[in-house]
Amino acid sequence: MSTTHTGKIDIIKAAASKINEVDFENLSFGSVFTDHLLECDFINGEWQKPVIKPYAPFLLDPSARVFHYGQAIFEGMKAYKDESDDIWLFRPDENFKRFNNSAVRMAMPEVPEDVFMNGLNELLRLDEAWIKKGKGNTLYIRPFLIATGQGVIANPSDDYKFMVILSPAKSYYSGEVKVLIAEHFSRAANGGIGAAKAAGNYAAQFYPTSLANAAGFQQVIWTDDATHTKLEEAGTMNVFFRINDTLYTAPTSERILDGITRKSLIDMAKKEGIAVEVRPVLVSELVEASKNGTLKEIFGAGTAAVVNPIIGFSYKEVYYELPKIENSYASQLKDKLTNIQHKLAEDTFGWTVKV
Template identity: 60%
Template sequence: MNSSTNQKLEIQKVESSRIAEVDFNNLTFGSAFTDHMFECDYKDGEWQNPTIKPYGPLTISPAAKVFHYGQAVFEGMKAFKDDNGKVWLFRPEQNYLRINKSSVRLAIPEFPRDVFFEALTTLVKLDKEWVKPGQGNSLYIRPFVIATQVGVSASPSSEYKFMILMSPAQAYYTGDVKVVIADHYSRSANGGVGAAKAAGNYGAQFFPTNLAREKGFQQVIWTDASKHEYLEEAGTMNVFFRVNDTLLTAPISDRILDGVTRKSVIALAKNDNIAVEERPVSVAEIVEAAKNGSLKEIFGAGTAAVISPVSAFSYQETIYELEKQEDGFATRFKKELMDIQYNRSEDPFGWRYEVV
C-alpha cells in the first residue's frame, strides 16, 4: 500500500460563510460544523485528489464496505485561540501517529504525514474565525477514514476516504459525573482493537452506558474482559485514581487507548513531583481505598472533556461518594493543561503547535 501522493492540495472556498448562523453561546458538542472540510481518496494503491471543499453531504454507495464490515477509524483533537488571536494545535503529531496506528490495525493504508499536516493547517487557517477565544472555547477537529469500496464480500476494502471535519466547541461536561464500575459488559479484550480508535469500539459502549444512565449514572468505568477485576477506562476517556497523594492509572495495552491527554497528565504530574504509578489497578483496591478514606479523587482524561472529575461510583449496587476536592489533582492538571493549550503559560514540553 502506497501511503504517499504527489498531487497538490486543491482548495475550493465557500462563496459565503455560515458562521453568522451559529450561536456560539449555546453550542451542542459536535453538532455545528465549519465552512470547509478536507477529503482525500485511496484508489489504485495510492492516495489521490487531496481537496479542501465546502462542508456538505457525501454521495456513497449503500454497498460501501464501511457499512458492512466497520472499517472506520477516527481521531479527536482541538485548536485553541489565545488572547492575541493566534491559533494553536495541541500535540497534533500524536494524533497523526495514532490514526495511522489505528488504520494499520484495521488493515487501512496509512496516510502521508505531509498531506495530513498541510490539509490540517490549511483547513484551520481557512476557518480560523470559527475558533473563538476564551476559557473552554475551542475548535474540535475530527480526522477519520472509512472504507468506500463497493461490495459486500468479507475482505478488506481496496478503496478509502480520508476526511477532516471541524466543529466549534465549548466545555464538554458540566457538573458532577457519577459512574458505575462494569462487572458484566466489556469495552475491549486481549488481542482486540481496544488500543485503536475504531468506530465500532464506541458503538459497542452505547448499550451498557444507556443502562447506567437509566440508574442515574453518566458513564461506565470499564474493567478487564476476562474477570472484571481491573479498572481500565472511563466511558470514552482514560481514567486516573488518586490514592492519598499517588496517581494511579492502568498501563497501555492492546485493550487500552494511548490517550494524548492521558500521557500529558502523566508528564505534568511527574513535572510537579507527584508520584505516578502506571500499573494494573484492581476494583478491590479502589473499593477498599474508598472505604478507608485514602481514595481522594477519580477523574477521566480525554480530548473532548480534558479532565472530568467523578463525584461518586457504584460497584455491585453499592454507591461510594467522593469528597469534593477544591484544589485537587483534577483541578490542578486541567488548569495546567489549558494554560498551555491557550498559550497562557510556558510550554516546557513543546506541545503547542502554532498554525501560521
C-alpha cells in the same frame, strides 16, 4: 465558489459562510461544523490529490464497506487561538501517529503526513474565524478514514476516504458524573482493537452505557473482560485514581487507548512533584481505599473533556461517594493543561505547535 489550485491541494471556497448563524455561547458539542472540510480519496492503491471544499453531504454506494464491516477510524484533536490571533495545535504529531496505528490495525492504508498535516493546517487557516479566543473556546478537529469500496464480502476495502471536519466547542461534559463499574459488559478483548480509535469500539459501549444511564450513572468504568477485576477506562476516556497523594492509572495495552491527554497529565503531574504510578488498578483496591478514606479522587482524561472529575462510583450495587476536595489534582492539572493549550502559560514541554 472560487477554486484555487496549488501544487499540493485544491481549495474550493464556500460561496457564503454560515458563521453568523452560529451561537458560539450555546454550542452543543460536536453538532455544528465550519464552512469547509478536507477530503482525500485513496483509489487503486494511491492517495489522490487532497481537496478542501464546502462542508456538505456526499454520496456513497449502499454496499460501501464502512456500512457492512465497520472499517472506520478517527481522531479527536483541538485548535486554540491565542490573544495575538495565532492558531495552535496540541501535540498533533501524536494524533497523526495514533491515527496511522489505528489504520494498520484495521487493515486500512496509512494517511501520508503531508495530506494529514498540511491539509489540516490549510483547512484551519481557511476557517480560522471559527476559532474563538478565550479559555474554554476551542475548535474540535475530527479526522476520520472510512472504507468506501463496494461489495458485501468481508475483506478489506480497496478504496477509502479520508476527511477532516471541524466543530467549534465549549466543553464536552457538564454536571456531576457518577460512574458504574462494569461487572458484566466490557469494551475490549485481549488481542482485539481496544487500543485503536476504531468506530466499532464506540457503538459497542452505547447499550451498556444506556443501562448505566437508566440506573442514574453518566458513564461506565470498564474493567478487563476476563475477570472484571482491573479498572481500565471511563466511558471514552482514560481514567486516573488518587489514593492518598498518589495518582494511579492503568498502563496502555491492546485493550486501553494510548490517550494523549493521559500521557500529558502523567508528565505534568510528575513535574509538579505528584507521585504517579502506572500499573493495573484493581476494583478491590478502589473499594478498599474508599472504605478507609484514602480514595481522594477519580477523574477521566481525554481530548474532548480534558479532565472530567467523577463524584462517586457504584460497584456490586453499593454506591461509594468521593470526598469533596479543595484544589484537587483534577482541577490543578486541568487548569495547567488548558493554560498551556491556550498559550496562557509557558509550554515547557514543547507540546504546542503553531499552525
